[in-house]
Amino acid sequence: MDRADAAPDTRPPLAVDIDGTLTDRHRVVDPRVFAALREWPAPVVLATGKALPYPVALCEFAGLATLVVAENGGVVCLDTDSHDELVIDGDRAAAERVAAAYREAGHDLGWGSLDLVNRWRETEIAVSRDAPLDPLREIAADHGLRVFDTGFAYHVVSPDVDKGRGLGIVADRLGRDSEEFVAIGDSENDVATFEAAGRSFAVANADDAATQAADQVTDTAYANGFFEALSTVRSSP
Structure with missing residues (x-):
């Protein structure tokens, strides 16, 4: 089949936690994730409890567009060729x-x-x-x-702040629905992201709240679980 006739890549956008999901148990980022995130053919949102400079720096060094939900949804940042916005929520x-x-x-x-x-x-x-x-x-x-x-x-x-709400803001700015996203995470602060996304994965090291809320729990833990989730999404129809 001619390359021009090949079916378009329809993989979904991602909403990915950092600590415990892209890292090992010591919070060291697995170096393999840089290429995996950069090469994903749809938007990638980093949704984390960390302060804004950390996920922004990760986007910078990974070569990603800056699509960030930080501080458990309290800060949302889009800094791309087509979007330039910072939303502060919380007290x-x-x-x-x-x-x-x-x-x-x-x-x-x-x-x-x-x-x-x-x-x-x-x-x-x-x-x-x-x-x-x-x-x-x-x-x-x-x-x-x-x-x-x-x-x-x-x-x-703040009681009205969570990652799911932050993901909704990013999705809206991108002209998408949050249900188009696949969410991957490991703890109770990811539950709202799982609920907002259309499909969710908890890595094997996830806490009970995340495990119960996720559509699927990976067999492997930490960054290995992240890669397992990506493999499952790739192989899905």
Whole structure:
């Protein structure tokens, strides 16, 4: 068959978590993902709990268009040839009040005095998983906020902010429906993305919330699970 007569590649756009999904258990990005993401023939959205500079840098070094949902949906960034927009949602001031009350209760955020984890956050606060969770949840609830346990940190976020909502914003700007996307992730903050997307995969290391919400759970963990999900999507009709 002539190349010009070949069927077009109809693989769907992706919404992919970073920590625990594109990494190993130590949060080291698997170098194989750079080519895999760059060569995917449809838009790739990085949807993460990390502050905006991290996924933007990953897009830069992977050679991807900047399509980012950061801070669990609190920040959405599109910086492409046809789109230039930054959407900030959530209440950083409220999260700061939770952090202050948490410290007053005798607890520490757990990142040391420099705290690079929170330095660039605009809508939430992240707390080390070495810190006690129950008092953090109680204080957050008192301030009308909630806490996500991503498996790498506790995130204090506004109740109406999540990755699924962020994905909806990106999809709308791209002229697509969020149900066109395949979502891949590993923790409870990915559940909203799974619900917004048309198809979802939890990698084998995923927590119970993500495992129960996903359409399919991979046999392999971390980045290997990501590649397994891609292989399944490629082979789907």
